[in-house]
Amino acid sequence: MKALRWHGKHDIRCDSVPDPEIEHPRDAIIKVTSCAICGSDLHLYDGFMPGMKSGDIIGHEFMGEVMEVGSENRKLKVGDRVVVPFTIICGECDQCRRSNFSVCERTNRNKKMGDTAFGHTTAGLFGYTHLTGGYPGGQAEFVRVPYADVAPVKIPNGLTDEQVLFLGDILPTGWQAAVQCDIEPTDTVAIWGAGPVGQFAIRSAIMLGARQVVAIDNVPERLSMAAASGAITINFDEESVIERLNELTGGKGPEKCIDAVGMEAHATATLDSMYDRAKQAVMLETDRPHVLREIFYVCRPAGTVSVPGVYGGLLDKMPFGMAMNKGLTIRMGQTHVNRWTDDLLERIQQGQIDPSFVITHTARLEDGPALYETFKHKHDGCIKVVLKP
Amino acid sequence: MHGVDIHTQRAYERKAARARSMARGLGYFSIGLGLAELFAPQVFTRFLGLHDRETLVRSYGLREIGTGLGVLSSADPSSWIWGRVGGDALDLATLSLGMDHDNPQRDNVVLAAVAVGGITALDLYCAQELDASRRVSQAPDYSRRTGFPRGLGASRGVAAEMAHVMRPRFVTDPPRVTPRTLASAR
Numbered sequence: 001m002k003a004l005r006w007h008g009k010h011d012i013r014c015d016s017v018p019d020p021e022i023e024h025p026r027d028a029i030i031k032v033t034s035c036a037i038c039g040s041d042l043h044l045y046d047g048f049m050p051g052m053k054s055g056d057i058i059g060h061e062f063m064g065e066v067m068e069v070g071s072e073n074r075k076l077k078v079g080d081r082v083v084v085p086f087t088i089i090c091g092e093c094d095q096c097r098r099s100n101f102s103v104c105e106r107t108n109r110n111k112k113m114g115d116t117a118f119g120h121t122t123a124g125l126f127g128y129t130h131l132t133g134g135y136p137g138g139q140a141e142f143v144r145v146p147y148a149d150v151a152p153v154k155i156p157n158g159l160t161d162e163q164v165l166f167l168g169d170i171l172p173t174g175w176q177a178a179v180q181c182d183i184e185p186t187d188t189v190a191i192w193g194a195g196p197v198g199q200f201a202i203r204s205a206i207m208l209g210a211r212q213v214v215a216i217d218n219v220p221e222r223l224s225m226a227a228a229s230g231a232i233t234i235n236f237d238e239e240s241v242i243e244r245l246n247e248l249t250g251g252k253g254p255e256k257c258i259d260a261v262g263m264e265a266h267a268t269a270t271l272d273s274m275y276d277r278a279k280q281a282v283m284l285e286t287d288r289p290h291v292l293r294e295i296f297y298v299c300r301p302a303g304t305v306s307v308p309g310v311y312g313g314l315l316d317k318m319p320f321g322m323a324m325n326k327g328l329t330i331r332m333g334q335t336h337v338n339r340w341t342d343d344l345l346e347r348i349q350q351g352q353i354d355p356s357f358v359i360t361h362t363a364r365l366e367d368g369p370a371l372y373e374t375f376k377h378k379h380d381g382c383i384k385v386v387l388k389p
Numbered sequence: 390m391h392g393v394d395i396h397t398q399r400a401y402e403r404k405a406a407r408a409r410s411m412a413r414g415l416g417y418f419s420i421g422l423g424l425a426e427l428f429a430p431q432v433f434t435r436f437l438g439l440h441d442r443e444t445l446v447r448s449y450g451l452r453e454i455g456t457g458l459g460v461l462s463s464a465d466p467s468s469w470i471w472g473r474v475g476g477d478a479l480d481l482a483t484l485s486l487g488m489d490h491d492n493p494q495r496d497n498v499v500l501a502a503v504a505v506g507g508i509t510a511l512d513l514y515c516a517q518e519l520d521a522s523r524r525v526s527q528a529p530d531y532s533r534r535t536g537f538p539r540g541l542g543a544s545r546g547v548a549a550e551m552a553h554v555m556r557p558r559f560v561t562d563p564p565r566v567t568p569r570t571l572a573s574a575r
Contacts, residue, residue, distance in 0.1 A: 176555075183552045203536050209546035220393075220401075220528035227392040228532050230541045235393075237521070238400035331555075343551065352547050357536035360529070381529035 003140030009047030020144035025072035028148035035062035051129035060086035062138025085337035102334035174200025193260035262309025263287035286313030307332035392532030419457030426450030438494030
């Protein structure tokens with residue numbers, strides 16, 4: 001089969017590899033009909049995430065048709081159409097029973113590595129480093145899905161791939177980011193990053209009833225898409241984020257702040273950004289946390305900070321004293337995808353939201369490597385890429 | 390720019406106006422410098438100790454005048470300003486010819502190189518600002534991609550019942566001791 005494989009920094013190729021096979025009776029093999037390139041795939045592409053090996057199949061946003069099921073899998077049958085969440089979950093461990101699916105205790109088959117890196121392991125993820133199990137990813141023609149009798153979401157007839165594909169990651173990620181803000185009808189929700197997760201966080205905050213939603217980015221078309229949903233926009237290259245947010249909140253700052261940027265903040269005109277760039281260049285810091293610093297500064301005291309943006313390792317010069325003294329609540333983590341999928345699928349069916357609005361580019365799997373470049377550099381108005389194997 | 394907040398829109402307009410005004414300034418400067426180089430090249434060659442290079446300086450003058458006219462007459466002067474950046478590089482390369490220790494005007498050459506360096510920085514900044522403004526004006530129009538098939542009005546608060554499902558337990562299950570409020574403290 002054809003699959004996109006990581007061969008090193010900025011080196012992704014569409015290679016021929018052996019087809020996957022059932023390895024465990026709970027497995028299923030999925031023929032991928034649509035998959036997407038995620039912003040967090042760019043962290044792999046840019047070489048910021050440790051634990052990748054040359055030849056790893058990448059991709060964790062995918063859906064398709066069930067081709068084969070293991071003998072103990074009672075949930076799926078051949079021909080079912082499913083979206084596969086990026087978190088692999090067992091459904092039986094203590095964390096899964098509490099719906100904390102992204103920290104499933106059993107699915108990381110490199111548990112020791114996870115324990116060493118994080119103190120305690122987190123869930124296995126598709127196509128996202130050996131720290132999270134080294135599972136082959138979904139930017140491929142076929143994928144082996146472990147524990148396939150738990151996480152895959154069956155899709156009813158009448159919905160297109162484009163409407164449901166993002167149930168596997170970015171829609172519930174934006175949703176969870178907003179839900180964990182505990183939004184009140186009087187709240188201003190400020191969202192840094194108007195990429196795909198930011199776009200869904202904006203729509204989620206509006207659906208959850210925020211008084212005003214503010215989107216912060218410097219890419220004109222992303223701000224245009226954010227404004228389409230009723231968000232107030234701030235282009236951080238042209239306007240002072242802190243001044244504008246204070247203006248919009250009567251000088252008090254937003255109650256709820258969402259960091260949908262993560263480790264690769266692109267702000268360049270601030271001292272702390274230059275400091276991060278310099279430290280990162282000499283490998284003394286892994287992440288560039290400019291957004292988090294700004295959020296700690298501008299967030300209203302007793303406010304909530306929600307972090308769906310991916311961070312990988314060590315963050316320097318974090319004003320934690322500021323966060324502590326202001327009594328900020330900080331909530332973060334990989335998404336507990338299956339906690340939200342049933343509800344969100346129903347909302348898609350009811351027409352409350354149509355996630356396909358975010359797709360700007362559709363291409364063949366073979367075009368994937370070129371599309372990584374397009375997506376990374378935001379060329380051609382690129383916000384979200386869907387690949388069709 | 391499509392659909393963005395009025396403040397952002399105004400910031401874009403200010404940025405574009407600033408860049409255009411800067412480009413115009415550089416255009417006039419280019420023509421002025423070009424005329425001086427064309428009609429009084431010996432002033433430059435004497436000052437820099439670059440004797441017998443009057444023809445070269447005149448040709449640079451023509452280049453400056455051409456670029457300046459291009460900047461002033463073009464609706465999008467970005468490529469002309471990038472042309473100026475190329476010309477600056479040529480000027481610096483030419484000045485390096487006068488850096489020999491046996492040139493008695495070497496100090497003047499260094500002074501001129503610093504000045505050209507400053508102008509290059511201005512040209513670079515202006516070209517980047519013009520490009521950024523063009524990127525804004527040419528950005529794809531996503532202002533209809535609401536994601537809300539029922540419209541924005543019908544979508545506000547449509548999922549409000551989900552807003553507090555992750556509310557911390559200490560809020561949903563208050564502790565038995567009632568927290569002291571301002572009213573109870575009186």
